[in-house]
Amino acid sequence: MANSDPPLLSVRELTVTFDAFTAVDRVSFDLHEGQTLAVVGESGSGKSVTALSIMRLVELGTRGRITGGEILFRLPDGAVIDLIQQSESVMRDMRGNNISMIFQEPLTSLNPVYTVGNQVAEAVMLHQGLDRAEAMDRALEVFELVRIPEARQRLGEYPHQLSGGMRQRVMIAMALSCDPTVLIADEPTTALDVTIQAQILGLMRELQNETNAAVIIITHDMGVVAEVADDVVVMNQSRVVEQGSVYDIFERPAEPYTRALLASVPQLGSMAGRDEPARFDLVGEA
Amino acid sequence: MTDVMMPDQQELVPAGRDAWRMFLRNRAAVAGLIMFFGILFMTFFGPMLYDEDPNDIVARPFLEPGTEGAPAMGTDYLGRDVLAGVINGGSTTLTVAAIAAVMIVAIGVTIGALAGFYGGTVDTVLMRFTEFFQVLPALLFAMVVVTLFEPSARTISIAIGLVLWPSLARLTRAEFLRLRNLEFVKAARAIGSTDLRIISRVIFPNALPPLIVSTTLVMGAAILFEAGLAFLGLGDPNTLSWGLMIGLNRGNFLNAWWTVTFPGLAIFITVLSFSLIGDGLQDAFNPKLRGR
Amino acid sequence: MTGVDTTPSTPASGAEDRTPLVVVDDLCKVFPVADRAKIHAVEHVSLQVDRGETLAVVGESGCGKSTLAHLIIRLLDPTGGRIVLDGADITDLSARAMRPHRQKMQIVFQDPFASLDPRRTVGRAVGEPLRVHKVASGNELEERVANLFERVGLERQHARQFPHQFSGGQRQRICIARALALEPELVIADEAVSALDVSIQAQVINLMMDLQAEMGLSYLFISHDLAVVERISHRVAVMYLGQIVELGPRSAIFENPQHSYTKRLLEAVPIADPRRRHHRPLLTDEIPSPRWGPGEAPERVELAEVEPGHFVGVEAPTG
């Protein structure tokens, strides 16, 4: 974390509650331009709620309430605002425009009754004030950016006509359509097959080089973390356990939880040269 | 693997006792239960407490309630006591509805369960059969059955049973289809449980909550149906019923509102009690759907 | 046998009986779907599971691995081929005739939340196989259930609770206990650890290995996760579009993969080590569907033995 620039996004002491349950407890981290930050944790660690809170989506459609902390965001003109303090209408202008998000299930995340082209163009029309035809041109552009084959034809297709990998590409295209400075990807490859996952991860890395967007990737998969992240935030039971560069976390984990987590990750190639299957060497197992 | 799911949102399927407690916490449902028992009490004990014969002419016709010498709910076009009619008119309706409901549940659940569990050709054939009964215009068909044969309580029950079972069959089928593919049902098959055991011990108990809810609503529908037939004059001509009372006084309701209002209110309260109970049960069985 | 003989040259160690526990020969399953199309879910699959070994079947969605598991345990009826369990041909047995054979093989499913009847205590669920097969009743049944709970790392008083009172990992342990109730020889694990968090997954895998060592179990381990498969298996079969494209000892598959699909699959696995990052070409392939139109049928993959026990699908030379 040797970045001296002011951060693009700075989450400070963020706390989110669901009724009496604290889903996110005083979570802090920074995100810089061009950086890929992985937030990793198991079920119930609070990682997805953290992501939804940055978008202020946790208050829409869930019972979650942000009860403390700051989310400081640097606008393209250099001004820094606290997202938590912004009105819903300011947030609407930012969502899909300055900060955008993709989700785990590409099938259910796309509206089944509209064509994918329409769904991408909708965001462009909203944020960039383009008319329908121009927005469709932009949709085609981003479809090509995410390497969707026969992009023009796909614009007019419905989500159910596409494969899982193509749907996730559409989601990424939609997210990138307004050139956001921050992209939040919530388990973007969890629902995909491994060969498709590899393609999507490769694509995301390539796109980051091309667009220089900062990326927050929420995942439970240490393999994905190792593959794409510059820096890592490890979460457990609503709190940040440890954060650092990807090399620090994988090679010099400081906290027992991180060590235990890493010990239980099966690593391809770790069994080379052994004939019999082998148990995991788990910390604290009888 | 999303972690948005909070512990309290996890699939909690309340067992019988929990559901009962949730039900009792639902004020509307309890009101429904009280209304239902009130109607039952009136129907079966009312005649002992208020022993006016509903067929006797007790006063001048069309005495408005509250006027000199009028019974509590006034008199009808022949001068019969409307209150006596309301008290005595429920037993046919309730009996017919109960018999019809038993028939509906028996046919609907059996057909739906077989179609949903076995799928394939069995499903196709049974569903065509069900569709056929859904295409029949229910009331018209029941009217034909009742007039062509004899308009007795038994015929009427059978006619209602015959036309109202398809929706329950569809619901049962949908539940069985859904449950059949769940892994605990597959596990039961992998263990070697017989089909009968899987249907009766594994799938059926899990399909029961929506079926119970549906059955209460079916009771309401059967009551409305019986009342409709009686209103048209196609009920059992020998017994008094709420629907018949409204039908008989239909020509005079503009100058004698009470002759139709009170029997109608009795039907309405009875059906409403079932609706409220059904609604409460739905909430109790499925806390996630609360407030819908 | 119509299929290729895929007998391993070196049987797994620790087994006295050298006849294979399960022999699957030329198994096929075709599902008719709309528009007279057909899904060729499993095509000419031949394999065997030896006593005490773990045979993993890996592949991506739609490759037919779960269908294969369902066929072997006779939850589905095959379109063609044979299944021989412990010397007995069970391919065409009726549900009733199948029952005694079910004691020898059991299955654990993927979703620990859907695998247990929410309205029954978990003790009843675990005891159910014993009741169905009338193996035990009364106090003896209760005692056996309690032992099973202890065996999978739970406490005996847990038996009185309902599924929703347990975590995903605990539920999967309960499902394993249920599968073990009849003391089967084969346990089919159909993505049994895929839905679990990684730390829980490791514990359950360890439990499965311990049980194998104690009871001499064989596993047919269906999974999409190659890293897990590498950990747990003796032998591995790679499935693609309903067919086996490569089958062999674990070390052969992971250290010396021959088929292009196996290589692709292994290449794709993200490795939990930032110093071993892949540099991936930007591909946009899609996983092909096993659905075939009228008159179409998949081309049969022939297996060739490249080294003892290592079979590889013969591919047309590519340019």
Place this chain on the structure above:
Amino acid sequence: MRTAAAKIAQSLGLILAVIVLNFSLIHLAPGDPAVVIAGESGAASPETLAQVRADYGLDKPFVTQLGIYVGQVARGDLGESFFFGRSVTSLIADRLWPTVLLVGTALIFAIVLGVMAGTFTARRPESPASHAVTVLALIGYSMPVFWTGILLVILFASVLKILPISGMHDVEFDGGLLASWLDVARHLVLPALTLGVIYLAQYSRLSRASMLEVLQSDYIRTARAKGLAEKVVVYKHALRNAVIPVVTIAGLQFGALLSGALLVETVFNWPGLGRLAFDSILRRDTPVLLGVLLMAAVMVVVANLLTDLLYRVIDPRIRVGARRTRTKVST
């Protein structure tokens, strides 16, 4: 296209089955239609009865009669009324339009208002309006339709005196086409309201539940993440998905709607098929009864076909099949 043809073939099969059932039922029932017919013409000597039987083909074996009837129906001939001595087809043609008008108006009223109320309250699930919808839905569902009708007449026609009590036209009405339409519309209000109110109750409740569920779905979260205003999220992205179950139920309930129409027609003296059926039952006018039963089945079948069509308009998943992806993998 092939599925459409299959659907129509299947519907014709259903209708044929309905004809056979109705015909069998009526002919197996006790009672002699010849007596009814002869009774109408005054005398009932054995010779007359035999003559009547021969005239109406009632002396032929049952299966032959059935065959003849099915053949007639296929040619659009439903026979002749015992009572009116007119062709059943023309009788039904006269009565069809009022019933379609009544049922159609009630259905549209119930769906449009119901979906609006459901959508509105789903956005504020804890508001008083939302609870009111729940309560009103329960009440609406529980009222016997003929009783609702009577109460509405007492209120609007008798107390407030703003709407006609019954019938479809004013007796001494005389005027142009537009005025005649307005006259019918005035008469239509109460019957349509009576019939519609039950379904309004159900559809508002159903669309509220459906909307609540849709609003929890992932694509709604995506729409919000795009920065769309809540109005657009609800009315563009959620509504179209939320009406799908309402359309399903409306299609399934069409038969019940016709039953309700029968009662409403009786209460309001609305000159529709329901009245015709009711009168034919009392008169034992078998050909008319068979005709009306058939017509009702046809209406249900047509309604179901229309529902399917509507489905295809709303939901592209039904309209367009999934792309087949079976490309060879490049290695």
